[in-house]
């Protein structure tokens with residue numbers, strides 16, 4: 001059984017899918033973590049590009065692109081339990097930084113990068129029951145998934161949730177408006193990708209989480225899965 005949960009940043013994908021995967025004792029594949037790990041792996045090459053954006057050199061297919069592509073193909077990413085290993089090293093705690101928030105959409109909008117990660121995700125999933133969360137799990141990576149969900153909420157609500165996740169020291173340094181702006185920039189890139197566009201699959205159950213609690217969302221999904229064992233202590 002494959003369950004997909006897609007949606008934009010801060011909408012609740014990772015917390016809801018993490019909870020459900022634990023309750024069901026099935027694999028959770030966080031596709032964003034794979035894109036983030038790849039960005040971390042080629043961060044120096046990205047920084048060397050003008051404006052740090054690889055799109056131009058990809059379109060020109062020039063030497064800089066060949067160097068970057070060669071480097072991408074040499075990166076080895078694997079999920080082990082809940083950890084993400086980059087070339088054998090646990091990098092899970094290094095993936096959620098503002099730098100990775102910025103770099104990852106720039107890399108993930110390139111079609112060959114998406115094909116590279118899609119193959120990795122499918123190979124991790126082979127023959128297993130799982131929840132896959134991200135942007136295009138229900139539309140591209142697992143189009144035949146039995147259960148598809150798409151979470152949405154306004155950027156203001158999502159920014160507040162992200163801000164509340166920060167340590168008080170970081171909250172003092174970053175305003176809500178700055179975080180909302182960064183989320184909107186990321187949404188724009190993710191919604192305008194040539195491939196793997198952020199959008200709901202036609203047969204996805206769309207849930208607006210903006211005015212719902214975490215528990216509400218879990219219950220709606222559990223109800224839709226028609227599985228009383230999931231979230232049963234919540235209801």
Ligand SMILES: Nc1ncnc2c1ncn2[C@@H]1O[C@H](COP(=O)(O)OP(=O)(O)O)[C@@H](O)[C@H]1O
Pocket residue numbers: 007008009010011012013014015016161162164165209212213214215217
């Ligand atoms: N329905 C909800 N209402 C309020 N807060 C939520 C809800 N769902 C998730 N959260 C909280 O919002 C924050 C962002 O959620 P997260 O699951 O990391 O989003 P995403 O994976 O979509 O970026 C987390 O602190 C999470 O606990």
Ligand SMILES: Nc1ccn([C@@H]2O[C@H](COP(=O)(O)OP(=O)(O)O)[C@@H](O)[C@H]2O)c(=O)n1
Pocket residue numbers: 007008009010014031032033035036104105106108109133134135136137186190196
């Ligand atoms: N299936 C996916 C998942 C993530 N991504 C990219 O990776 C970035 C980080 O994804 P994430 O899921 O870790 O981000 P959050 O929604 O948790 O903030 C996104 O902004 C996308 O650019 C993607 O292109 N396709």
